[in-house]
Every structure is written in C-alpha cells, then in structure tokens.
Amino acid sequence: MKYSELVDSGATSTQVMDYLSEGEPTPITLRVPRNLKDAAAETARLRGVSFSAFIRSCIINELSEGD
Numbered sequence: 001m002k003y004s005e006l007v008d009s010g011a012t013s014t015q016v017m018d019y020l021s022e023g024e025p026t027p028i029t030l031r032v033p034r035n036l037k038d039a040a041a042e043t044a045r046l047r048g049v050s051f052s053a054f055i056r057s058c059i060i061n062e063l064s065e066g067d
Helices: 003-008 013-021 034-047 051-064
Strands: none
Touching (some): 013 051, 034 051
C-alpha cells in the first residue's frame, strides 16, 4: 500500500504513523543550510535523541497530521 492510498482510505493518524515508521532504513542525502542543521542537531541533543531520530520524527509528524 502506498502512503497516498493509506491517506485516501481514511486511516487514523496513529495508523499513518505506524505505516511510516515501518520498513527498511534507506540512506538519503539532504542539503540544508549549516545553521539549520546545527540548530536541529542541538535540539535533538537537548531532547536526548540522535539527529537521525529527530529528523525521522519531524517527517513522520508532518506526514501524519490531518489536513
């Protein structure tokens, strides 16, 4: 099932979050301004999570919000 199909089917926010957190890890490269990366890394440290976990959480939260 694709993400768009899941959303179109009326899935709950929790179901979408579960779907997005499953699957094999895939490496990606993002180009962002250094200040943005440094601020995100600092925020992750203050929350006690890794930078990668913080970014994944941000993406999952954004994609699971209802419109």
